[in-house]
Amino acid sequence: GAVVSQHPSRVICKSGTSVKIECRSLDFQATTMFWYRQFPKQSLMLMATSNEGSKATYEQGVEKDKFLINHASLTLSTLTVTSAHPEDSSFYICSATQRGGVYNEQFFGPGTRLTVL
């Protein structure tokens, strides 16, 4: 149980285009979903927290107009990287907390490797 999927797993795009990444909780309702970014050999950095039906809360330094987050249902959150640039190339990972689950336990998706040319 507690499986989180991400799609796509890998995407290559041209500079200036927008890319949408989906995060789904497959067998549970996620009260909260989180989006992280990981650069090579670095830690996971939290980008934003989203709750179903409300606006995402962004971490300091993360541009909300560039990284659009939509949490339309209790099982789906999307991250859209708008006007992507090469410096946005990274590994993007989402996680979800389970309604009624263990305090603070987050279940992570497999990640999406974004490469911007």
Added chain:
Amino acid sequence: DQQVKQNSPSLSVQEGRISILNCDYTNSMFDYFLWYKKYPAEGPTFLISISSIKDKNEDGRFTVFLNKSAKHLSLHIVPSQPGDSAVYFCAASAVQGAQKLVFGQGTRLTINP
């Protein structure tokens, strides 16, 4: 400001021996700590956690120790197995932190046959 630090980027251990991964934190508001295991190009998977009201939690081969006065926690794996080779992240959160996790930089553990 790195609130959670894993000062050893890598660790190499012989199969069957004990692996000890360390983690230090600076924020005294943290009250819940977790360890995650991560393979390349995959998301982290939860291993074990500990609340600040405890100083030890054990689950099979994995034991986490918490020393609040030193703001230090460690993960012990015994006996170590080749499948344990991965990157291990410690993470911390606070009751007031809306379930947000703060991660350390990770330690790459390699188990040698």
